[in-house]
Amino acid sequence: MKIKEILPRWSNKKIKNGSYSIGMTAFVIAVIIVLNLIAGELPSKYTKLDMSDEQLYSLGSQTEQIAEALDKDVTLYYIAESGNEDPTLKEVLDRYADLSGHIKVVQKDPVLYPNFTSQYTDDKVSSNSIIAVCGEQSKIIPYNNIYETSINYNTYSYETTGFDGEGQITSAIAYVTSEGLPTMYVLEGHNETQISASMQEAIEKENIKTEDLNLLTADQVPDDADILFIYSPQSDLSSEEKDKIITYLKSGGKAFITSDYTGKDMPNFEAVLQEYGVQTKQGVVVESDANHYAGNPLYLVPNVSSGSDITESLTGRYTLLFGAQAVEKLEDARTGLSIQNLLTTSDSAYVKEDVENMQTLTKEDGEEEGSFPLAVAISETVEASTEEEEVTEAQSEAESQGLTENESETGTEGTTETAAETVAETDTDTETETEAAADTDAGKSKETRLVYISSGLMFDDQLNSKVSGANMELFTNALGWMCDHEVSVSIPSKSTQIEYLTLTAASARTWSIVTMILLPVLALATGGVIWFKRRRR
Template sequence: MEKLKKLFGTIHTKQGAYSLGLTAVAVAVVIVINLVAGRLPESVRNIDISDNQIYEITDTSKKMLKKLDKKVEIKVLAEKSSTDERIKTFLSKYAALSGKISVEWIDPVLHPAALTEYDTSSNTIVVSCPDTEKTTTISFTDIIVYDQSSYYMTGQMQESQFDAEGQLTSAVNYVTSEETKKIYRTSGHGESTVSTSLSELFEKANLSMEELNLLMNNEIPEDCDLLFMYAPTTDITEDEKNTLSEYLKNGGKMMLISGAEDQETPILDAFMEEYGLQMADGYIADTERAYQGNPYSFFPEINASGELGEGMSSNMVLLLNARGMVETDPARDTISVTPFMTTSENGFAVTEDKQEQGEYILGAVATEDEGRLTVISAPMMIDSQLTDAFTTVENLKLFMNAVTSNFDDVENTAIEPKSLAVTYNTVQYAGGFSLLMIFGVPAIILISGFARWMKRRKA
């Protein structure tokens, strides 16, 4: 016993016991913290430090999920252990935002009858609403999108986009909505073709689209919720003008994106003037808000409020080769015009012979009773060549807001995919976490080292 007392009475034994006690306390603290963290909501305990914030959920989805008043069932037909971690993580975070959403994983290998029941294949998400009895499916390949062209260049398929939020919000909106809005897109005047990206946004917003030739149909269908004319290159006829005017007078909704400056459309211009908007000659330049010194490529001033401004975080919309409008006296006092996109006071309407300075309208809404005409005078605004090259601008967001603001019971739930391109930690592209790693940690080490050196020096 005396030897044992001496053994535990040495300085080394006391230090060892002290270290062991501290280790035990540290382990206990870690266990308690993990137990507490496990009880926290998914949105609190998971911090998104991924490239391009692929797990970040926009206010659009949060607002929709907060107002959700119907139960939504999400069944994932896949083997959970082999599913991409990004999909599992996002599903967990998304479902945690609403008590109305339930998620169930069904292994199709163990339960092959589920594939027959939902008439789909494995690696698919089935979203349904018992109240409306509507169901839709989302394939994993619609969430993690691959660049097909990269296969022909490199021989390998490369991931290009992560579209979990856009697909899920669209699906939830679809299954809980009672009806789908119908958009008729005019043809017969050399109109531009709607890009694939824009078509997908229409589908996500629960909007269907069908073509309508006004030359062959002198009446606009009764189920038309919005008439869309996209950058016509030839003029409309007087009969078509009368059809459009009558449609708006009876409470119709129309959206017009004007064509290029070199196209003469006097009848269409006269139709616009009836609603207080006159086209300016030439192309628009803005020396104050130019992009990289090119005044014909500029960022307009956005004056959108309410539904038009919903979800606009930066108000950065890029226009190229735009035309301009000026407000004029409408044909009737009952018509009112509200611009939502303009140049600065240093805007110019430029032709070969002259240039006139002023503040020009680039987007406006003209209303008369229930009728509504939305005009955007920048045909390149939603062109895929521009929106695909500048993925951070909010061109499509503003356009979709302008579309859905025509409907009282429809919100813009169309969310663009997030890029999976590699983001390098340069100062230009660094996010908050990256900036902390690049500048914060080295600064803390330097300051603490300097303070310790000063303390020792004084001692």
């Protein structure tokens, strides 16, 4: 075949079409590569959707706020052997790294770096544990703290019930970036309710240390007390204990106080509350509004205030209290006290005073009815105490006298000590400035803060679980408010089991009518209409 016969087959048009196809293919491939590179730089929350029912990989608003507020670098060391990583935990860590430029995640293989953890602890660190580090501060998160387990009594084996990765990691970040840990003293000696394991875990997540305190043997509430916790005492305080608590509060102290109905007179306990403008009414509160109780009128589902830092995160959620008492604001309370309701009943609640002889939960003649506060937050600005001011004045007077004597002696010694005088005056000026600054600090005002809840049972594990941790979140929010934490770490673990649906009595009745009556009737009516139309044909 001649070349001239072959050439027509390869016309210019075909060559152009082929070149165009090749060029477009190359262009599309280049675009795909660029898009992949861009996607690789995007945060994982945009490129990897959390499809888990429990939203195990998603990070909440509290974590985002803490990450945004970081001004220090935090490194999260993930101690895991290559190929044996926990995929859920690794994905969560990747999302932390995407939150802030101050957070870096570094995996350390214990096989390659066997001595790495020894610089942070002498104990053995289990695989898939995390070490949070910021400067000289560090905190270890053991792997067994990340997953919650409980025994299954049907199989007598342990099973995983919750994933607490976010709560533990966020708490560790807050811990290593904080300047110092606040201390909460827990009052004992009056048969107080014991702090449960879940409450202790919530306190630790808030990065607060706890110490026991017996005011019968202690001279005062310790100076390093950031919070005093009085957890539902079953017997009254002594007069001396009452005075020590009030003295502590008057100096700008903070207290979290709860009570449960005991049927006993507790005048000294009440005196502490009365000093801050509130007291409890005799008896327990009963709800008649079906939208404000769950199953039983003693299980109260109160209105949650939206105007407080303590309850802001609970907007649109339920809290649950049992056997609460009504809190009454005193008319003669000091004008400087700020008393804010946190939880209140409906307008149709009433008080049963004679609980021991109560025969019915329905309202009877003579029983007080209305909207009652069940939890309050109280604050008061206090100035430097008179004793502090007297000490400051005495120190200033002594310093002034000492300075006059020094000047007199210097005048008789002559001019040969001029240089020494200059040095002495400079030192004196420096000391005076330092003391003046100290005096200014001593004169600064402080703020007393107190939270009182009339049902300590609201922090019972069973009640807390029925509202998906909202009760415990209120507790940690209150601790954060008293410690001036910008963001409270009240992140509950994510359940890997059945979630409870909390319904008020009214909602339960409504859905019972819908599912047991309306839907069956609607189905029968629809079937009847269809049957009738077919029969007519």
